[in-house]
Amino acid sequence: MKKIIINAGRDKSLLRRHPWIFSGAVKSVDTAAQSGDTLRVQSVDGKFLAYAAYSAKSQIVARVLSFSEAEVINEDFFRRRIRTAIAGRTSLKGTTDAVRLIHAESDGLPGVVVDRYGDVAVLQLSTAGADPHCDLLARLVIEEAGVKTVYERSDADVRELEGLAPRNGPVAGLPLGAETVIDENGLRIAVDIANGHKTGFYLDQRENRALTRSLSNGAEVLNCFCYTGTMSVSALAGGAKSVLSIDSSGPALATAARNLALNKLDASRAEWLEADVFQALRKLRDQAKSFDLIILDPPKFAPTAHHAEKAARAYKDINLLGLKLLRPGGHLLTFSCSGGISADLFQKIVAGAALDASVDAQMLRHLSAGIDHPVALNFPEGEYLKGLLLRRA
Secondary structure, three states: OOEEEEOOOOOHHHHOOOOEEEHHHEEEEOOOOOOOOEEEEEEOOOOEEEEEEEOOOOOEEEEEEEOOOOOOOOHHHHHHHHHHHHHOOHHHOOOEOEEEEEEHHHHOOOOEEEEEEOOEEEEEEOOOOOHHHHHHHHHHHHHHHOOOEEEEEEOOHHHHHHOOOOEEEEEEEOOOOOOEEEEEOOEEEEEOOOOOOOOOOOHHHHHHHHHHHHHOOOOEEEEEOOOOOHHHHHHHHOOOOEEEEEEOOHHHHHHHHHHHHHOOOOHHHEEEEEOOHHHHHHHHHHOOOOEEEEEEOOOOOOOOHHHHHHHHHHHHHHHHHHHHHEEEEEEEEEEEOOOOOOHHHHHHHHHHHHHHOOOOEEEEEEEEOOOOOOOOOOOHHHOOOEEEEEEEO
16 A cells, blocks of 8 residues: 655654645655545654545645544445544434534545535535545545435646646536525525635534524624624524625625525614625724624635734624624624634633723623534644623623
8 A cells, every 4th residue: 555654753743633734744645646545644664553544735734534544444444434523413303404424534534524404415525635536535425425416526626736637517416406494493594506705604603693593582683794694684583673784795695585485584773784794893983883683794804824913804804893783781692704713812812892882792602613523632723713792781
């Protein structure tokens, strides 16, 4: 079997079962190894460390598939991993028909994400190690999850770092229908699988949409970076007096209006504003507007730690403005999905924003992705979504 040999003293993270091998830790790789190959990882003295999928062009040169020397990386291996991942989502049955079935490294399948929307599974492959298994994974997902369609959304920018071209299209099963509508806690939501963000939708915010609903009765709500308006729909379903939703995308707002109609909610309580959120927040501040509940769920400002400083300024700016617009006793739900911003740093940024806004606030809860986005204890990088629920004093 082709091998990758780790430099002496650089195997500590592997011994702690962290699944990433960075190029700086590598002494040598078999010259015959190709991106996508499964390699035997060993120390300089020949000790087995792991089996890992190779990526020749990435700084993360290999990602561990198994730490067991007895493991055979074949179809049965992938079937077992998929079956185990799906079994871990059974607690969500009855509350929604839209679930993340496979969450990459945290489910032992690096670079593989599978999201289920009713009878459709969306497959997203982000690494050179996962890419060659596309057809096999699609077939196994149909067999194990019982879906009728597998559609691929391997078009995230991160594929560039792996030397991979983007892909977007059907893989297996029946073609996509004219519209995909999911059910989440009794609300109907239209999902644009072919063109929407990520795999078509933000499944990771399910529990935070339910929280929004619980906080909204009688409230005047401001939802920033609203995308397709699912937080807004949740607020209106929870009895919000009014919801102002802001996003820079006209097509996203059109889908938001569609989601409102799907749930037969009172359109007179909803206002959709196509605008730059930063500029809109400043305008609302200058107009002395205020709200009982504000949601700040921006796109990824810092994909890596390299972008953290610039992103921190943007997060501080929107949170400062949001806190100024929040009425005493009101609630702020604020989020970061940036991998380059840690939970500790995000909390410090928001605390700094409150200080600059001359606002006293209490932190009521730390927020994160739903239980179908598990985080392996040996892979804390899997916890990308972090949020805070605050109450203004």
